[in-house]
Amino acid sequence: MTAPTPSSPQPGRPSGPEPGRQPLHDPWAARPPAGEGVDTPERGGPTGEVVGASDLWQWILTAVAVTAGGALLGLLWWWLAPDVAYISDGRDAFLRNNESEDSFGVQGTFALLAAALGVLSGLVAFLLRRAGGVGVVLGLASGGVLGSWAGAWFGGLLGPGGDLTARAVEAGRGGVFSGPLELSGWVLWLLWPLAALTTHLLLVAAFGPREAAPRVPPQSWGTPQDRPPKDVSPQDRPPNSAVPPAPQHPRPQPPGEPPRP
Template identity: 45%
Template sequence: MTVPNTPAGSTPGPDPYAPVFPPQPPARAERPPLGPELRIGAVVTAAGAVLGVVLGLLWLWLAPRVGYAVQDNHILYRDPEGEELIGAVGVFSLLGLGLGVLTSLGAFLWTRARGGGIAVAVGLAAGGLLGSVIAWQLGTHLGATPDLRAHALSVGNGGTFDGPLELTAKGALMVWPMTAMIVLLFLSAAFGKREPDRPPYWATPGPAAPGQGPPLDKG
């Protein structure tokens, strides 16, 4: 209805008797079920364990060996100043670095659309560490025997042989999981799904002003 004595063509202001309803709280987002996240974490961990076998075989193939020579019933180094032990640790670390990048990238691309939550990070860390331990044990057991005396007797005086594969710096076991976590953090920050920003507090309707209430009976 038009208020009396209102000039023609003017727009009436807000009705002071219009009802004012308090703002409704936003609906709480339901937490996704835990089962799919656990399955994703288990798959990522299992993939790390399988790739640990690949890492062990590559390490066994690419890592340098300490050479020995048998002279007058003595076992001597072929190269006393050789750096084969450091080289073996370096090869293991570089291979772990590469697998850390690959597993993190693969897990991110696989779970970006479906979501994986914290299970992806836990799976990468656990799978990387488990894969590194498997690679270390596999490489040392498939390599030459650690019994140097038995190996020297088998080659005889004047013979040479390669020593066992060793990982003298156990900190190399952490290269794979740490690399995977760092790469996952970068990918999530740069290319992860963004949640819609909440409106600022001043954009939400506030409580009713004092004196405003339900409409009065104007009859």
């Protein structure tokens, strides 16, 4: 089984596209390689710059503003968190009530305050920057983590001292004192950035600016060939016309009549 032989160009029809006419669309043509005619990040085209200068400044400003809110978190945590009572035996400190929920209340108060400040920071970031952007998202994420760390440090600084042994010796045998404000793990630091990013994402998706959908031109299988006007005779057609002239057949001669020149 042999491959079909391509047909030879007809006389009067140009073999290639005419000057000034766009070539026909070929949907089966191979796409150009990634290095030819395509802007890639390696070549430094429009898609190569992931984070620009403006996004970098937005990242820094957002992170600094959110981190500054850590002072408010620490102040509210110290004010609203319950006191955890300890009792001293003269050398060591023990919980006064082992079944008390005060120690869990300290962790829960910090978690609720961090989530509330995360929602507030996401809302403020959306109101100031409705279009969003990479810088705002990175600023909320990094600033939320740093703000949680700053709030935990500042709250512990405002609360009672953290050296339980020294305070137990100071209180004496049978003395009761309040324990320090401490977190059981660093996982609680992630509540602020998660709440901020979730709030900002939902607000941008619901009330953010909409981009106009690009209009894609319909792809056709080809362009119709130009046809010569009807009032032009086959002899007056240009030699490079797209439609070849009709073949001229001699008229049949009656029998017995000499052929005409």
